[in-house]
Amino acid sequence: IKLKEIKKARAKNMLFTLLFLQFIYGFFISNIFMLKRFEPGVEKSFVQEVKVALADKNKMGAAITNIAKYSPTGYDMTAYIEADPRICFFCNFLKHVGAGYWANQISTPPSLENLRNKGSATAVRLSPFFSYIQQLKGENKYSTYEDAQLGFIRKYKVDFVIVEKGAPIPPGILKISKEIIEDPYSKTKLIILDNKQ
Numbered sequence: 001i002k003l004k005e006i007k008k009a010r011a012k013n014m015l016f017t018l019l020f021l022q023f024i025y026g027f028f029i030s031n032i033f034m035l036k037r038f039e040p041g042v043e044k045s046f047v048q049e050v051k052v053a054l055a056d057k058n059k060m061g062a063a064i065t066n067i068a069k070y071s072p073t074g075y076d077m078t079a080y081i082e083a084d085p086r087i088c089f090f091c092n093f094l095k096h097v098g099a100g101y102w103a104n105q106i107s108t109p110p111s112l113e114n115l116r117n118k119g120s121a122t123a124v125r126l127s128p129f130f131s132y133i134q135q136l137k138g139e140n141k142y143s144t145y146e147d148a149q150l151g152f153i154r155k156y157k158v159d160f161v162i163v164e165k166g167a168p169i170p171p172g173i174l175k176i177s178k179e180i181i182e183d184p185y186s187k188t189k190l191i192i193l194d195n196k197q
Contacts, residue, residue, distance in 0.1 A: 042093045046183040051097050053181060053192050057159035062129075062152070063088040063103035066167035090164045090188050103162050104128050106149045128152075146172045153193065163189040 065088075094101040106129045112121045124130050132152050136142035150172045152158070163169055165187035169177075179192040 041186050042183045042188060043185050046181065046185075046188075047093055047096050049181050050093070050190055053179065053190065054097060054101065054160060057192070058157050059098075059100045059102070060156060060158060061091075061094075061101070061103040061160040061162060062106045062149075062158045063091050063162045064164065064167045064169070064173075065090075065105060065107045066164040067107060088162065090186070091162050093183075093188075094162075103160075104152075104156075104158075106152055106161075107167070110145055110148075146170045149173065150176075159193055161191040161193065163191060 088103050088105060091103045094103065105127055108124050108127045108130045110130075110133055112124060129149075129152055132155070133142065133145075133148050136148060136151070142148060149170060153161075153173070153176075161173060169189070169191065173191065173193070176193050177191045178194040181190045181192075182188070
């Protein structure tokens with residue numbers, strides 16, 4: 001009986017030791033990864049690359065949200081309750097790049113027709129890109145959504161676009177891109193534009 005109890009006690013101690021070691025290992029690994037990242041969830045190396053790339057650029061950029069993440073059917077949704085186009089959550093890392101850097105959403109719905117939530121509609125209406133589209137329509141100069149994105153970029157001398165993971169990059173923007181930097185962790189992309197094209 002004593003031998004059985006000793007074996008049980010040893011097995012119990014071994015189990016506790018293994019669980020403790022697993023906890024220490026997990027804690028150590030997670031802290032190593034945390035040291036490599038900033039609070040917004042991007043790698044520090046990405047932020048350093050962005051700092052260099054944006055050093056002599058206009059501090060106002062543009063941002064493209066992954067609409068499918070909020071609604072698989074596109075703009076006929078209430079996604080902008082969570083994704084206010086005046087706020088770019090995946091652009092938070094810009095505050096670590098330097099003072100004054102920010103990005104305007106250029107993936108807002110082109111109209112308010114299918115936005116059933118009043119808060120969403122107000123947020124969209126107040127976004128600079130939506131206002132720009134309405135201005136083009138009022139002057140009979142609106143042709144396509146992609147042309148409006150490019151027009152907005154040129155009008156405001158936008159030098160960079162931040163693209164959320166999974167969002168398609170419009171062909172027109174790809175055409176004028178000079179460099180694309182991707183964060184290995186969040187898969188957020190920073191596109192440096194060549195506005196002389």
